[in-house]
Amino acid sequence: xxxxxxxxxxxxxxxxxxxxxxxxxxxxxxxxxxxxxxxxxxxxxxxxxxxxxxxxxxxxxxxxxxxxxxxxxxxxxxxxxxxxxxxxxxxxxxxxxxxxxxxxxxxxxxxxxxxxxxxxxxxxxxxxxxxxxxxxxxxxxxxxxxxxxxxxxxxxxxxxxxxxxxxxxxxxxxxxxxxxxxxxxxxxxxxxxxxxxxxxxxxxxxxxxxxxxxxxxxxxxxxxxxxxxxxxxxxxxxxxxxxxxxxxxxxxxxxxxxxxxxxxxxxxxxxxxxxxxxxxxxxxxxxxxxxxxxxxxxxxxxxxxxxxxxxxxxxxxxxxxxxxxxxxxxxxxxxxxxxxxxxxxxxxxxxxxxxxxxxxxxxx
Ligand SMILES: Nc1nc2c(ncn2[C@@H]2O[C@H](COP(=O)(O)OP(=O)(O)OP(=O)(O)O)[C@@H](O)[C@H]2O)c(=O)[nH]1
Ligand SMILES: [Mg+2]
Numbered sequence: 001x002x003x004x005x006x007x008x009x010x011x012x013x014x015x016x017x018x019x020x021x022x023x024x025x026x027x028x029x030x031x032x033x034x035x036x037x038x039x040x041x042x043x044x045x046x047x048x049x050x051x052x053x054x055x056x057x058x059x060x061x062x063x064x065x066x067x068x069x070x071x072x073x074x075x076x077x078x079x080x081x082x083x084x085x086x087x088x089x090x091x092x093x094x095x096x097x098x099x100x101x102x103x104x105x106x107x108x109x110x111x112x113x114x115x116x117x118x119x120x121x122x123x124x125x126x127x128x129x130x131x132x133x134x135x136x137x138x139x140x141x142x143x144x145x146x147x148x149x150x151x152x153x154x155x156x157x158x159x160x161x162x163x164x165x166x167x168x169x170x171x172x173x174x175x176x177x178x179x180x181x182x183x184x185x186x187x188x189x190x191x192x193x194x195x196x197x198x199x200x201x202x203x204x205x206x207x208x209x210x211x212x213x214x215x216x217x218x219x220x221x222x223x224x225x226x227x228x229x230x231x232x233x234x235x236x237x238x239x240x241x242x243x244x245x246x247x248x249x250x251x252x253x254x255x256x257x258x259x260x261x262x263x264x265x266x267x268x269x270x271x272x273x274x275x276x277x278x279x280x281x282x283x284x285x286x287x288x289x290x291x292x293x294x295x296x297x298x299x300x301x302x303x304x305x306x307x308x309x310x311x312x313x314x315x316x317x318x319x320x321x322x323x324x325x326x327x328x329x330x331x332x333x334x335x336x337x338x339x340x341x342x343x344x345x346x347x348x349x350x351x352x353x354x355x356x357x358x359x360x361x362x363x364x
Contacts, residue, residue: 010095011094011095011122012124013097013199018131018147018151018154018264019265020101020265020282022131028061031043041064042064043063044067044084047228048343049340054267054307067083068080072099073106074345074349075345102224105350107210108352112209113348123206124205128157129161129163130161133169146219146224156208156210157210159205160194162194225310225314226309228338229305229306232302242294245277249281256310256312269305275295306321
């Protein structure tokens with residue numbers, strides 16, 4: 001790379017947090033704000049599997065994006081650098097990177113190695129989102145110890161914690177022991193301020209690298225079932241996306257609940273010639289959040305992507321999903337279904353900071 005080309009040094013803003021914490025929503029809200037002020041941005045989505053709802057969602061929102069698949073950012077760090085290089089074509093000034101929601105140790109394996117690439121980018125502080133509803137459920141009696149472990153590790157390494165979904169949880173400011181900002185991707189509250197803070201360059205990035213037992217970490221991730229599905233359905237009678245994905249999500253939710261599978265995040269996107277619709281829930285029986293066009297006209301052909309992260313066995317989850325897909329009243333084409341538990345992380349690089357700063361988010 002010649003010296004002239006190296007003038008381009010975008011900010012890389014890594015937004016972590018547990019599955020469903022609101023990472024993609026915050027990134028999309030931030031991209032929107034930046035766009036209004038003439039600042040171009042791009043997004044990199046990460047997953048161990050392929051067929052990603054987040055990537056399609058970001059693309060349907062018209063945002064330049066790339067994926068790093070086949071492993072978390074730490075295990076596929078070279079791939080992250082490659083896609084950042086590819087994004088040069090769009091000349092973004094800010095690249096948002098969304099790690100898998102089960103990922104921890106990002107400060108040591110992504111943020112600090114990115115800092116070594118100082119010619120390539122400027123690294124913003126690691127933001128970790130915390131959904132207060134999930135946090136309260138997790139610390140309550142019937143908590144899942146693996147999700148609690150992952151959440152605590154994520155918060156422990158955050159340069160900046162943001163409590164998400166503030167519109168739903170106006171009282172969330174009172175979580176003791178967390179010095180956090182309140183944001184709502186839905187209303188935009190706090191998003192501007194968050195952007196100003198992470199792009200100011202005044203807060204140190206990678207200041208809280210973790211001590212983490214990789215066996216325990218791998219065990220916690222492996223307790224999750226990870227389902228990525230894509231298929232096209234050609235309906236017998238044309239229907240609007242809302243009439244396709246709404247009942248499908250309800251039936252899937254009910255079947256998972258009956259089988260005792262706990263949904264951590266279920267997201268579903270339907271692209272039809274008349275428009276697209278995304279539905280998501282972060283718990284069994286929850287009312288779905290909706291994005292896209294609810295009033296799209298009926299169509300025969302629908303392309304669906306389904307991503308489910310749940311506490312349960314992958315084979316059980318896959319069987320339930322296949323059963324529900326089989327119940328759709330139409331011809332299912334090009335079905336790709338991949339269900340697994342995340343594999344143990346093996347970082348390409350790991351750089352720890354020896355001196356820990358005062359204050360921490362450990363006591364969550
Ligand atoms: N009310 C409200 N809902 C939100 C907000 N931010 C996100 N959500 C909803 O929370 C759910 C999860 O949001 P995502 O942005 O997909 O979360 P994520 O952290 O990217 O999830 P993963 O990629 O699966 O780890 C979706 O249903 C969103 O619509 C918010 O500020 N307010
Ligand atoms: Mg996401």
